[in-house]
Amino acid sequence: xxxxxxxxxxxxxxxxxxxxxxxxxxxxxxxxxxxxxxxxxxxxxxxxxxxxxxxxxxxxxxxxxxxxxxxxxxxxxxxxxxxxxxxxxxxxxxxxxxxxxxxxxxxxxxxxxxxxxxxxxxxxxxxxxxxxxxxxxxxxxxxxxxxxxxxxxxxxxxxxxxxxxxxxxxxxxxxxxxxxxxxxxxxxxxxxxxxxxxxxxxxxxxxxxxxxxxxxxxxxxxxxxxxxxxxxxxxxxxxxxxxxxxxxxxxxxxxxxxxxxxxxxxxxxxxxxxxxxxxx
Amino acid sequence: xxxxxxxxxxxxxxxxxxxxxxxxxxxxxxxxxxxxxxxxxxxxxxxxxxxxxxxxxxxxxxxxxxxxxxxxxxxxxxxxxxxxxxxxxxxxxxxxxxxxxxxxxxxxxxxxxxxxxxxxxxxxxxxxxxxxxxxxxxxxxxxxxxxxxxxxxxxxx
Numbered sequence: 001x002x003x004x005x006x007x008x009x010x011x012x013x014x015x016x017x018x019x020x021x022x023x024x025x026x027x028x029x030x031x032x033x034x035x036x037x038x039x040x041x042x043x044x045x046x047x048x049x050x051x052x053x054x055x056x057x058x059x060x061x062x063x064x065x066x067x068x069x070x071x072x073x074x075x076x077x078x079x080x081x082x083x084x085x086x087x088x089x090x091x092x093x094x095x096x097x098x099x100x101x102x103x104x105x106x107x108x109x110x111x112x113x114x115x116x117x118x119x120x121x122x123x124x125x126x127x128x129x130x131x132x133x134x135x136x137x138x139x140x141x142x143x144x145x146x147x148x149x150x151x152x153x154x155x156x157x158x159x160x161x162x163x164x165x166x167x168x169x170x171x172x173x174x175x176x177x178x179x180x181x182x183x184x185x186x187x188x189x190x191x192x193x194x195x196x197x198x199x200x201x202x203x204x205x206x207x208x209x210x211x212x213x214x215x216x217x218x219x220x221x222x223x224x225x226x227x228x229x230x231x232x233x234x235x236x237x238x239x240x241x242x243x244x245x246x247x248x249x250x251x252x253x254x255x256x257x258x259x260x261x262x263x264x265x266x267x268x269x270x271x272x273x274x275x276x277x278x279x280x
Numbered sequence: 281x282x283x284x285x286x287x288x289x290x291x292x293x294x295x296x297x298x299x300x301x302x303x304x305x306x307x308x309x310x311x312x313x314x315x316x317x318x319x320x321x322x323x324x325x326x327x328x329x330x331x332x333x334x335x336x337x338x339x340x341x342x343x344x345x346x347x348x349x350x351x352x353x354x355x356x357x358x359x360x361x362x363x364x365x366x367x368x369x370x371x372x373x374x375x376x377x378x379x380x381x382x383x384x385x386x387x388x389x390x391x392x393x394x395x396x397x398x399x400x401x402x403x404x405x406x407x408x409x410x411x412x413x414x415x416x417x418x419x420x421x422x423x424x425x426x427x428x429x430x431x432x433x434x435x436x437x
Contacts, residue, residue, distance in 0.1 A: 004299050006281060006345055025343060032302070032341040033322045040305050042298070043343075049300055051345040077335070098411025099392065101323055103335040104342065185410030186324045 005050045010057055010163065013050060014136040017159045022050035024161055026073050027104035029097070030113050058163055061085070067166040069132075072108035076120075079107060086167065088175035088196060092123040095177065098185040108162040111144060114154045117189045117213035117258075121148070123177055124165065125220045126194035126210035132164040141166070151216050171198035171206050174279060178271050182258070189213045190259035193271040199279065202233045209275070214253040214268050221250050233279050240276050244269050284348045289313075289357025299345025304328045306344055307354060315355035315384045319413070326412030329385035330354050336392035338411070355384035358391060366433035367391065367425075376425035378416030385412050390426050398437035399430055 002020045007013040016022065023045055025031055035043040052058065058071040063084045070079060079085055080093040080102065096119050097105065110120035111131065125145045133140050133147075133156065142155075144165070149155050156162070174197040181187030192212035198205050207228040211219040224246055228236070236243065253264035283294045288311065295306055307313040307330070319327035321340050328340040331353040358364045367390055370376070377383050386409065393400055393408035400408065405426045406419075414422060430437075 004297075004345065006299060006348065025345070028343045028346060029323060029338075029341050032343060036322060036341075039318055039321060040309060042300050043302070045300055049343075049345070051299055051343065053346040054348065094407075097323070098326070099389065099408060100326060100329055100336045100338040100411045101341075103332070103337050104346070185407075 002048045004048050006054060007050070007052065008054050008056075010055055010134070013052055013055055013161065014134060014159075016050055017161060018136040021047055021158050023047040024050045024052055024112070026052050026106040026109045027075065027101075028053075029101045029105040030109060030115075052161070065169075067130075067168045070107060070165045070167070072162045072164060073106055075103055076105045076107060077102040086127065086172065086175070088172065088177050088194065089120075089123055089127065089167070092119050092177040092179075092194065095119055095179045095181075095184075101186075107165055111147065111165070112154055112156065112162060114148045114150070114152050114217075115188075116151050116215060116217055117192070118218070119177070119179060119189055119192055119212060122192050122210045122212040122218050123194040124167070125218050126175075126196040126208040127167050127172075128170070128196075128208065129168070130166040131162050132166060133160050134163045135159040135161075139163075145218065145220055148217050170196070171200070172196050173198050176275070176278070178274065180267055180271075188258060191253075191264045191267045191271065193268065193275070195275045197275070197279070199233060204228050204231050204233070204236065209247065209272065211251060211268055211271075213259075214251045214264050219250050219252075221247075224250065236276055236279060240273060243276065244272050247272055284344055286347045286349060287351045289353055295344060299343055299348075301344045302340055303330070303342040303344055303347055303352070304339040307339060307352075313354045313356050317381055317384060319381070324411075324413070325382075326385040326389065326409075327382055329388040329412065331358070331388055331392060334392065334395050336389045336411075353388075355387060358388065363391060363394070363433060363436050366436060367429045370425040370429035370432060371422075374421050374425035374428055376417060376422040382412055382414045382416075386414065386422055390429065393426070394430055394433070394437040398434070400426070402427070 005016040058073040060071040062069040180191045194210045196208040253261045317327035319325035323338040323341040
């Protein structure tokens with residue numbers, strides 16, 4: 001049997017991934033719960049684990065003229081408190097879990113776990129973020145939303161890992177993240193909405209809505225969003241009901257232990273209304 | 281690698297290489313540090329809070345592998361410090377302890393907060409304690425106690 005791996009460098013990690021199949025763990029705050037077993041026993045993780053927490057070269061924030069790059073092992077708390085990070089992403093992380101978890105958890109883990117309710121995923125998709133994915137043989141870039149294939153499933157090959165997240169700089173003066181959950185801290189979203197919006201001289205120049213927990217994946221439809229570009233704010237406000245109706249068919253939630261389909265759908269549509277009311 | 285080595289309450293310790301083991305179990309079973317409590321076992325209640333490099337973390341969902349080379353402090357180690365005495369006295373005076381099960385975790389979250397932010401606002405205290413559940417006090421007394429500790433202990437953090 002293959003042993004668990006604890007690489008210190010990215011190269012070591014990629015060599016291990018090339019040779020054997022692993023479950024990657026960064027902070028572990030999600031996977032340790034998913035595979036939790038009885039108290040005082042080991043979690044039941046079906047594969048050997050590759051612990052990448054100690055790969056220091058992936059723990060960084062780097063600002064470039066085109067994008068902000070966040071290394072895969074950078075803890076959420078560090079991302080949240082960095083002045084380089086867009087406000088909407090800071091606000092999103094403030095709504096995720098609580099300090100004890102944010103000190104260990106990573107955004108890359110939030111993506112790889114591919115939960116349709118992942119708050120971080122929702123905002124990164126609205127921000128049109130890219131992922132840098134590496135294996136020993138090659139490096140590639142992919143849109144965050146393209147790496148998700150379904151609930152809890154991602155398209156990473158078994159020898160690949162996320163090494164960084166790139167968030168393109170963009171105008172987004174009116175961006176906001178809305179989360180509806182059972183309590184303020186430590187709640188998994190019943191519904192969430194990340195709205196990345198920019199208004200220039202009363203005209204919409206950037207518009208991305210990404211909804212969490214209302215479908216098998218985070219819901220983001222670029223074609224619907226594109227129809228908003230160029231609209232005057234006054235017209236948007238006048239046509240609020242028509243705009244909500246345009247998004248309505250995209251929202252297809254289910255009943256589960258956290259909420260009901262009926263509630264989620266209504267709240268998601270109400271959140272669009274709130275976004276429009278807040279435009280100025 | 282056949283051992284995991286870290287600093288525990290100021291001393292270097294080593295454990296067999298079982299990196300998926302929960303740090304909570306290692307602390308309670310191998311080191312008899314039973315001030316670290318298991319409440320929910322899934323990172324939602326904060327009873328197992330400890331400090332990792334001076335940041336509060338939930339030891340029930342922390343794999344031992346992630347602790348290698350780090351500095352871990354539990355309530356037992358923190359008890360020997362002046363800062364603890366200030367927090368302890370503030371918790372007593374403000375009535376912030378009833379059954380006591382959440383208290384070690386509350387104290388570790390308080391230390392993590394004051395280490396980074398010695399003069400927190402009420403809102404910052406609430407956020408800092410947002411991962412620690414208390415089913416007795418209703419929280420007001422705990423928030424008052426943290427505030428009191430930050431004033432009485434001015435200069436210690």
